Amino acid sequence: MINNNTDQITTAQAAVIVSNFLLGTGVLTLPRVAAEAAGTPDVWLSVLIGGMIAIAAGIIMAVLSKSHPGLTVFQYNKSLLGKWIGGLISAAFIIYFFMLAGYQVRALTEVTSLFLLEGTPSWAIIIAFMWVSLYLMTGGLNPIARLFEIILPLTIVIYLFVMFMGFSIFELDNLRPVLGQGFMPVLAGVKPTALSFIGVEIILILTAFMKQPAKSVKAVVYGTAITVILYLITVIMVIGALSVDGVLTRTWPTLDLVRSFELPGLIFERFESLLLVIWIMQIYSSYTISYYAASLGLSQLLNINLTSCLFALLPVVYIISNIPKNLDVLFAFGDLLGNTAIYLVGCIPFALLLLTKWKKGSRG
Amino acid sequence: MKITFNRTKYLLIGLCTCSLLIQTGCWSKDEIEELSIYVGVALDQAKETKLEAKLGKLAVNANDRKLLSVTLQIVNKQSEEKGGNSAGDPATKAYLNVSETGDSIIDMIRQLSTRMERPAIGHHLKVIVINEQLARHKSMYQLLDFFLRDNDIRPNCVVMMSSGLAKHTLEAKGNSIVPAFRLMGMLENRYRTLKIMPRMTLYKLEKHMHAESSYMLQNVVAAEGEVKLSGAAVIKGKTQKFRGLLNEEELLGVILLSGEAEGGIIKCVNEKTNEMIAYELKAMNSEIYTSVDGDNVSFDVKMKSEGRIIEDWSENSGPIDDAYRAGVEQSVEREIMRLAKQGLDKIQKEYKADVVGFGTRLSIEQPKLWQKVKKNWDQAFSRIPITYSVELTITETGTEKSQ
Numbered sequence: 001m002i003n004n005n006t007d008q009i010t011t012a013q014a015a016v017i018v019s020n021f022l023l024g025t026g027v028l029t030l031p032r033v034a035a036e037a038a039g040t041p042d043v044w045l046s047v048l049i050g051g052m053i054a055i056a057a058g059i060i061m062a063v064l065s066k067s068h069p070g071l072t073v074f075q076y077n078k079s080l081l082g083k084w085i086g087g088l089i090s091a092a093f094i095i096y097f098f099m100l101a102g103y104q105v106r107a108l109t110e111v112t113s114l115f116l117l118e119g120t121p122s123w124a125i126i127i128a129f130m131w132v133s134l135y136l137m138t139g140g141l142n143p144i145a146r147l148f149e150i151i152l153p154l155t156i157v158i159y160l161f162v163m164f165m166g167f168s169i170f171e172l173d174n175l176r177p178v179l180g181q182g183f184m185p186v187l188a189g190v191k192p193t194a195l196s197f198i199g200v201e202i203i204l205i206l207t208a209f210m211k212q213p214a215k216s217v218k219a220v221v222y223g224t225a226i227t228v229i230l231y232l233i234t235v236i237m238v239i240g241a242l243s244v245d246g247v248l249t250r251t252w253p254t255l256d257l258v259r260s261f262e263l264p265g266l267i268f269e270r271f272e273s274l275l276l277v278i279w280i281m282q283i284y285s286s287y288t289i290s291y292y293a294a295s296l297g298l299s300q301l302l303n304i305n306l307t308s309c310l311f312a313l314l315p316v317v318y319i320i321s322n323i324p325k326n327l328d329v330l331f332a333f334g335d336l337l338g339n340t341a342i343y344l345v346g347c348i349p350f351a352l353l354l355l356t357k358w359k360k361g362s363r364g
Numbered sequence: 365m366k367i368t369f370n371r372t373k374y375l376l377i378g379l380c381t382c383s384l385l386i387q388t389g390c391w392s393k394d395e396i397e398e399l400s401i402y403v404g405v406a407l408d409q410a411k412e413t414k415l416e417a418k419l420g421k422l423a424v425n426a427n428d429r430k431l432l433s434v435t436l437q438i439v440n441k442q443s444e445e446k447g448g449n450s451a452g453d454p455a456t457k458a459y460l461n462v463s464e465t466g467d468s469i470i471d472m473i474r475q476l477s478t479r480m481e482r483p484a485i486g487h488h489l490k491v492i493v494i495n496e497q498l499a500r501h502k503s504m505y506q507l508l509d510f511f512l513r514d515n516d517i518r519p520n521c522v523v524m525m526s527s528g529l530a531k532h533t534l535e536a537k538g539n540s541i542v543p544a545f546r547l548m549g550m551l552e553n554r555y556r557t558l559k560i561m562p563r564m565t566l567y568k569l570e571k572h573m574h575a576e577s578s579y580m581l582q583n584v585v586a587a588e589g590e591v592k593l594s595g596a597a598v599i600k601g602k603t604q605k606f607r608g609l610l611n612e613e614e615l616l617g618v619i620l621l622s623g624e625a626e627g628g629i630i631k632c633v634n635e636k637t638n639e640m641i642a643y644e645l646k647a648m649n650s651e652i653y654t655s656v657d658g659d660n661v662s663f664d665v666k667m668k669s670e671g672r673i674i675e676d677w678s679e680n681s682g683p684i685d686d687a688y689r690a691g692v693e694q695s696v697e698r699e700i701m702r703l704a705k706q707g708l709d710k711i712q713k714e715y716k717a718d719v720v721g722f723g724t725r726l727s728i729e730q731p732k733l734w735q736k737v738k739k740n741w742d743q744a745f746s747r748i749p750i751t752y753s754v755e756l757t758i759t760e761t762g763t764e765k766s767q
Binding site: 115118169173181241245262 | 512515518519520565567568570571572574575724727728729731732734735
C-alpha cells in the first residue's frame with residue numbers, strides 16, 4: 001500500500017505530534033510513581049535521565065525510519081524480517097497501540113468522573129470522546145497534525161500558568177537534600193517514568209509521512225525535549241509543594257497541587273478545571289494518535305482499507321477500556337504498558353536498525 | 365437531482381436542530397440554590413444536642429455507636445441574598461449549624477440529608493476545628509481520613525484545634541458574621557501579631573502524617589459567640605494524637621525559633637529605665653546550624669531580626685542615641701531568649717516533639733545520619749543539646765526622636 005502523497009506533514013508538525021502523544025495520562029501520576037520508586041526528593045533527576053533515554057531511543061527509531069523513506073514500521077518490517085516474523089512484530093506493535101488507546105480513554109473517564117462530571121455514566125464520556133476522535137481520524141494525518149498544532153501551544157501556556165501559580169505554596173526544603181542517599185534511588189526512579197515517556201515510538205510511523213524524512217531526528221528530539229521540560233517543571237513543583245511524603249499517598253498528585261492553592265482576587269480562584277480541560281485535550285490527542293497508529297498498522301498488515309479499520313477497532317478499544325475492574329488494575333495495566341514499551345520500543349528498533357545497516361553493507 | 369439534494373439538506377438541518385435540544389445543559393447538574401454549602405466543620409466528643417435526642421427518641425432506627433459529634437456550618441443562602449439587597453437582615457443568621465452524633469463522619473454528613481431538603485457539599489470547606497479531648501483519644505489518621513479522601517474537599521482547608529467545645533468556635537453573636545470565614549480572616553493577621561502560627565492545611569498535614577513527624581495546630585477558644593486564637597496544640601508524630609498545649613508565650617518562643625514570624629510586637633521591660641518598652645518586629649529569620657561529632661548531634665539556632673521601637677514608657681526625656689538603642693536591643697534580645705527557652709523547654713523536655721523543624725534541617729545536612737535516627741526522632745530530639753542566640757537591630761524609632 002502506497003501512502004497518499006497529499007497526506008504529508010512538516011517537520012514542525014511531526015515534533016508537535018510527538019509532544020502531544022507524550023503528554024498524556026502520565027503527567028497526573030508521574031510525581032507519585034517516581035517518588036514511590038525513588039523515595040527521595042531527587043525524582044526530578046530520575047525524570048531528566050528518563051527523558052534522556054527516551055530521546056536516545058527516539059533518535060534510534062528516527063534513524064531507522066529515515067533509512068526506509070516513505071515506509072512505516074509495519075511495511076519495512078516485512079522486507080527486513082520476512083512475512084511471518086515481520087508480521088508478528090507488526091502485530092505486537094498494533095496490539096500495543098490499541099491497548100494504549102484503551103488505557104488513555106479509561107484514565108480519562110476515571111479522572112473526569114471523579115473531579116469533573118460526577119454522576120455521568122462512563123459509557124457516555126467514552127463514546128462521545130471516541131466518536132469525536134473518529135471524526136478527526138477519518139480526515140487523515142494532516143488534519144490531525146493541524147489540530148495538534150492548535151492544542152500544543154494552548155496546553156503549554158495554560159499548563160505553565162497553572163503550575164507557576166503553585167509557587168505560593170512552594171518550599172525549597174521539600175526538594176532537599178539533593179542526592180542525600182547517593183545515586184541509587186535516582187536510578188530506581190527512572191524505570192517507572194517509562195509510562196510517561198510512551199509516545200516517542202510514533203516517529204516509526206510519522207517519518208513515512210514527513211515531507212523531509214531526513215529531518216525526523218530533529219523532530220523527535222524537539223518533540224521529546226518539550227515534554228521533558230514540562231515534566232521536570234511538574235515534578236519540581238509538585239514535590240516542592242507537597243513533599244515526597246505528601247505525594248506518596250495521593251492518587252493524582254499533580255491535580256492535588258492545583259487543588260492545594262486558591263488565589264482570591266483573580267478572575268479564577270481555583271485552577272483545577274482549567275488544568276483538567278487542557279489535560280482532556282492532551283488525552284484526546286494521545287488517544288487519537290495511538291488509535292490512528294493501530295488502525296494504520298492493521299490496514300497495512302492485512303491490506304484493508306484504513307477507514308474500515310478505524311471503524312472496526314472502535315468496539316475493541318471500548319472493550320479494552322472497560323476491562324480494568326478498578327483504579328489499581330488500571331495503574332497495573334499502565335505499568336504493564338510501560339514495561340512492554342521498554343522492550344518493544346527500546347530493543348526491537350535497535351535490532352532492526354542493525355539489521356538494516358548489515359543488509360545495506362552486504363549489498364554494497 | 366436538485367430535489368433530493370435539498371431533501372438531504374433539510375434532513376440535515378432537522379437533525380442538527382434536534383441535536384441542539386440535547387446539547388444544552390449538563391448531565392448531572394446541581395443547582396447551587398438547591399445545595400447546602402458547608403464552610404466549616406467542628407469535631408467534638410460525642411454529645412447529642414437536645415434536638416438530636418428528641419429526634420432520636422422518635423426515630424425508628426437509631427443504634428449507631430456514639431463516638432463523636434460533627435457540626436457542619438452551612439452558609440445560609442437566603443440571608444445572603446437578602447443581605448445583598450437590604451444591608452443585612454437582622455432577623456436571620458448568615459449561617460446555620462447542624463450537629464449529628466455517630467461513628468462515621470461521612471455517614472453523619474449524609475445523615476443530614478434525612479433532616480434537610482438540600483444536600484450538603486464540601487467544595488467550599490474552609491476550616492476544620494477539632495476538640496482537644498477528642499484528639500487525645502483519636503488519631504489524626506482517623507479523624508481526617510474522610511477529609512483527605514473526599515474528592516470535593518480541597519487540600520488547602522485549614523485544620524485547627526480547640527481546647528473547649530469545637531462547635532462553639534463556629535458560633536457568632538451577630539447576624540452578619542459567618543464564623544468559619546471569621547476564623548480564616550483572623551489567620552490572615554499574622555503580620556500584626558506573633559501569636560498566630562502559619563496555617564496548617566490538609567496537604568501539609570498529609571506530609572506530617574505520612575512522615576510521622578510532630579507538628580502544631582492553632583488553638584482557638586470560644587465564649588459567648590466570640591473567638592480567640594490562643595496558643596497551639598502539639599500533635600505527636602508517632603501517635604498523631606494530641607499531646608499538650610503551648611500557651612501564648614510558649615508558642616511565641618517556638619515561632620521565633622522557627623523564624624516564621626512575619627510581624628508583631630515583643631514587649632519587655634527596658635533594663636535601664638525599668639519601664640515598659642515595645643519592639644515591633646518587621647523582619648525576622650532564623651538559621652539552624654547542625655554540628656555532628658560521631659553520633660552526637662547538636663544544634664545552634666541563630667535568630668536575626670530588624671524592627672523599631674513603637675512604644676516607650678520611660679519618662680525622663682532625652683535623645684535616643686546609640687547607647688540607648690543598644691540598651692533597648694539588649695533588653696529585647698534577653699526577652700526573646702527567655703521566650704525561646706520557655707518554648708523550647710516545653711517542646712523538647714516535656715512534650716518531646718520536634719515542631720520547629722530541627723529534623724528537616726538534619727535530614728538536609730546529614731542525610732545518612734538522618735536515616736538512622738528518623739524512626740525515633742522525637743525521642744532522640746529530646747536529648748540533643750540546642751543552643752540559640754539572637755541578633756537584633758533597631759532600625760528606627762517611629763516618628764518620635766526622643767523618649
